[in-house]
Amino acid sequence: EAKRAGRDRVEVFDHRIHQRQKHRSARESALRTALGAEEFRLHYQPVIDLRSDRVVGAEALLRWDHPQEGLLLPAAFLGLAEESNLIVDIGAWVLRAAMAEAAGWSGDDGGRPWLSINVSGRQLAHPDLLLHLDAALLASGLDPARVEIEITETVALHDLDATQRVLTAVRARGLHIALDDFGTGYSSLTWLQRLPVDTVKLDRSFVADLLSPGGRHTPSIIGGVTALAHAMGKHVIAEGIESTQQRDHLVELGCDYAQGYLFHHPAPHGPFG
Ligand code: C2E
Numbered sequence: 083e084a085k086r087a088g089r090d091r092v093e094v095f096d097h098r099i100h101q102r103q104k105h106r107s108a109r110e111s112a113l114r115t116a117l118g119a120e121e122f123r124l125h126y127q128p129v130i131d132l133r134s135d136r137v138v139g140a141e142a143l144l145r146w147d148h149p150q151e152g153l154l155l156p157a158a159f160l161g162l163a164e165e166s167n168l169i170v171d172i173g174a175w176v177l178r179a180a181m182a183e184a185a186g187w188s189g190d191d192g193g194r195p196w197l198s199i200n201v202s203g204r205q206l207a208h209p210d211l212l213l214h215l216d217a218a219l220l221a222s223g224l225d226p227a228r229v230e231i232e233i234t235e236t237v238a239l240h241d242l243d244a245t246q247r248v249l250t251a252v253r254a255r256g257l258h259i260a261l262d263d264f265g266t267g268y269s270s271l272t273w274l275q276r277l278p279v280d281t282v283k284l285d286r287s288f289v290a291d292l293l294s295p296g297g298r299h300t301p302s303i304i305g306g307v308t309a310l311a312h313a314m315g316k317h318v319i320a321e322g323i324e325s326t327q328q329r330d331h332l333v334e335l336g337c338d339y340a341q342g343y344l345f346h347h348p349a350p351h352g353p354f355g
């Protein structure tokens with residue numbers, strides 16, 4: 083009796099693993115054709131200057147308009163795109179599409195908003211990244227100084243020297259560099275010190291902890307990171323602001339810019355017409 087129940091459980095378990103693998107390989111083959119089928123979209127989330135409350139830029143965020151499943155967030159396919167190296171071609175499309183879009187933006191004060199683009203570890207390690215960047219800049223005519231490339235700390239981990247070289251080349255073109263999800267990796271201060279970055283994007287987990295009972299040291303961490311970044315001549319963007327209390331606290335702690343649902347959700351078109 084017990085043995086039989088155990089065997090049933092194993093079979094159910096096997097079945098689930100099998101289903102999951104089937105789903106995964108179906109998704110991977112769909113991902114292979116998605117670029118040619120023009121199923122990728124970009125949404126844009128505005129970045130706010132906390133001193134003036136004005137929108138000063140926007141971050142491009144990748145979406146996949148899956149023919150059966152509808153609009154998918156990166157969490158549903160980015161891992162697969164990375165493992166299969168498809169992210170290199172998808173990423174080249176992101177650079178081109180985002181820069182083409184941003185070329186048409188102008189702020190309400192006539193100022194020129196900036197564009198942030200996420201670049202993953204695989205892209206950064208790929209020899210064609212600089213070619214893709216140059217092609218996108220040339221095709222769009224966008225001023226490189228209006229473009230910021232966002233990298234995460236996990237990216238740099240494999241090979242700090244190689245990352246340093248690529249980022250130096252990116253920066254030599256006049257683009258800016260942001261360290262995304264800052265504070266979630268193991269050696270945040272090493273990256274901050276060694277990599278040529280202009281901006282620190284404070285991970286949204288810090289913002290979420292600000293007003294939580296477990297977050298009693300969080301204001302010190304945010305204030306400290308902000309002071310450190312400023313002392314190094316860098317700006318700080320806080321991610322994931324959902325309430326006015328969080329915003330007020332971040333202003334008090336000296337953060338320069340902010341993104342979050344409180345201000346704007348990501349949307350299909352840039353915030354600048
Ligand atoms: P990220 O670069 O840290 O982007 C911020 C994420 O937080 C976005 O999720 C955004 O929609 C979400 N977010 C913004 N405001 C709030 C808020 O107030 N509360 C909460 N809970 N979330 C907020 P999304 O669009 O799902 O993107 C997830 C991650 O996927 C990005 O994190 C980035 O690492 C990656 N990604 C997105 N687009 C691209 C891309 O074009 N290329 C590459 N390589 N990675 C991308």
Ligand code: MG
Binds near residue numbers: 141262
């Ligand atoms: Mg980002």
Ligand code: MG
Binds near residue numbers: 262263283285286321
């Ligand atoms: Mg982030």
Ligand code: MG
Binds near residue numbers: 263
């Ligand atoms: Mg993130």
